[in-house]
Amino acid sequence: MTIRLQIVIGIMLAIAVVSIINMIRKKKFDLRYGLSWLCMLVVALVLDIFPGIVFGLAHLIGIDLPSNMVFFVGLIFAILLIFTTAVSVSRMSDRMKKLTQELALVQKELDELKKHQEDK
Amino acid sequence: MKKLVIIPAFNEQASIQKTVQDIKDNAPDFDYIVINDCSTDDTLKVCEENGINVLKLPVNLGIGGAVQSGYLYAYRNGYDVAVQFDGDGQHSAKYLGEMAKTLTDNEADMVIGSRFITNEGFQSSFMRRVGIKHFNVLIKMLTGATVTDPTSGMRMVNRDIIKLFSLDYPKDYPEPESVVQIISMGKKVVDVPVIMNERTEGVSSISPGKSIYYMIKVTIAMIIARIRK
Numbered sequence: 001m002t003i004r005l006q007i008v009i010g011i012m013l014a015i016a017v018v019s020i021i022n023m024i025r026k027k028k029f030d031l032r033y034g035l036s037w038l039c040m041l042v043v044a045l046v047l048d049i050f051p052g053i054v055f056g057l058a059h060l061i062g063i064d065l066p067s068n069m070v071f072f073v074g075l076i077f078a079i080l081l082i083f084t085t086a087v088s089v090s091r092m093s094d095r096m097k098k099l100t101q102e103l104a105l106v107q108k109e110l111d112e113l114k115k116h117q118e119d120k
Numbered sequence: 121m122k123k124l125v126i127i128p129a130f131n132e133q134a135s136i137q138k139t140v141q142d143i144k145d146n147a148p149d150f151d152y153i154v155i156n157d158c159s160t161d162d163t164l165k166v167c168e169e170n171g172i173n174v175l176k177l178p179v180n181l182g183i184g185g186a187v188q189s190g191y192l193y194a195y196r197n198g199y200d201v202a203v204q205f206d207g208d209g210q211h212s213a214k215y216l217g218e219m220a221k222t223l224t225d226n227e228a229d230m231v232i233g234s235r236f237i238t239n240e241g242f243q244s245s246f247m248r249r250v251g252i253k254h255f256n257v258l259i260k261m262l263t264g265a266t267v268t269d270p271t272s273g274m275r276m277v278n279r280d281i282i283k284l285f286s287l288d289y290p291k292d293y294p295e296p297e298s299v300v301q302i303i304s305m306g307k308k309v310v311d312v313p314v315i316m317n318e319r320t321e322g323v324s325s326i327s328p329g330k331s332i333y334y335m336i337k338v339t340i341a342m343i344i345a346r347i348r349k
Contacts, residue, residue: 097181097291101189104177105196 001051013045036084040077123220124199125152126190128183129207133162139207140172146213153193154207157186181291188289195286203276208319210242211274215314219276222312229281229307230299232267233274233314241315251335255296258339262346263303268311270296281307290341293334297341304346 020037023029047054047070058069125143129136136154143152153173156164158180167174175189187204194202201220205211211233219231235243236252243249248271255270273295277285281302290297303309 093291096179097185097188100177100179100181101185101192104175104189105193107178108175108193 006048006051009048010045013041013048017041017045033088036081040081121201122197122199123150123201123203124190124194124197125150125203125205125213125216126187126194127152127154127205127207128157128186128190129154129159129163130157130180130183130186131159131161131163132207133159133166135209136163136166136172136207137170138209139205139211140170142213143205143216147216150203150213150216151199152205153190155186155190157181157183184289184291184294187294188285191282191285191289194282199282200279201276202282204273206273206319210316210319212315212317215274215312216276219274219312219314222310223276223278226310227308228310229278230302230309231276232269232272232299232309232311233276233316234269234272234311235314235316236268237311237313238315240313242318247331251331254335255338255342258342259296259300259303262300262342265303265309267299267303267309270299272311274314274316293338293341296338297345300342300345301348304348 017038020029020034020041024031024034051066054066054069058064058066061069063069063072125147127136127139127143132139140152140154143150151173153175154167155175155177156167157177164174164176166172175193177186177189181189190204191202201223203216203219205213205216215233219233222228223231235241244252252269252271256267259265259267259270275295284302284305285298288301290301299309
């Protein structure tokens with residue numbers, strides 16, 4: 001890996017980290033959900049600065065080409081993030097369903113109460 | 121005994137009034153509630169102008185969530201019996217009395233209005249019947265029970281099941297799955313013959329393109345419902 005590539009990747013990662021922190025700062029992104037992204041970016045940044053880690057790890061688990069290990073780990077990370085998002089969407093839709101139902105029932109009671117008052 | 125008809129309605133402006141009138145005329149000892157699942161047509165307007173008892177969902181939940189709102193309403197308001205009834209004119213209220221009688225006489229937990237006992241009236245298309253047969257066999261394999269019309273949307277349940285469904289009901293294509301769900305819990309499901317009409321208005325929630333997805337999804341859901349504890 002050339003120094004030039006290291007710098008380009010480093011800058012890209014730094015921009016990503018800064019914009020995510022900025023979004024969290026402006027409350028456009030919840031830290032709870034942003035944390036895993038930040039961690040991922042920081043790990044990538046560390047690997048970018050110290051590529052020796054990648055070479056060592058690739059050798060350790062028996063991957064010939066260190067770049068393949070980067071792709072492999074990256075893919076696993078991405079799949080995990082997507083999966084946890086899917087799980088949270090599913091939970092969210094459950095909660096939304098409950099809220100919708102409660103809201104409709106409360107609305108109904110309110111309407112009946114109002115009608116009852118008017119009739120008096 | 122308090123009895124409630126739950127009528128889920130999504131874009132049924134043309135038929136909802138007829139459906140409610142049918143219940144008032146032919147099942148006078150039943151209360152009813154229309155669940156307006158955020159219709160995009162004038163269903164809500166028709167309901168409000170005609171003084172129809174309606175529950176207004178603020179966002180669209182789909183058939184499962186809409187029906188479950190009805191069960192929640194039934195549970196909170198102390199109903200002993202609740203029955204699902206389509207808003208599109210497919211079902212006839214004249215069978216409700218008999219279904220209620222079957223429910224109490226047989227001490228059943230659920231009574232399903234079935235098209236396939238006497239095989240009279242609207243029998244659905246050939247492909248649909250193949251699908252229904254598949255669910256039939258699957259239920260038999262999973263639970264040992266015979267349910268002649270597992271996709272029927274005309275189902276009456278007692279207070280136990282009202283409570284159960286108000287807490288836990290499948291979101292989409294709920295009928296076959298929820299039958300397996302309650303039979304697995306040792307509940308008793310009985311069917312009675314009814315005659316259904318071809319829908320006069322509106323479209324089925326299962327379009328031809330979705331039917332493959334429907335079959336796969338419901339099959340898996342039924343198997344999972346069986347192994348759930």
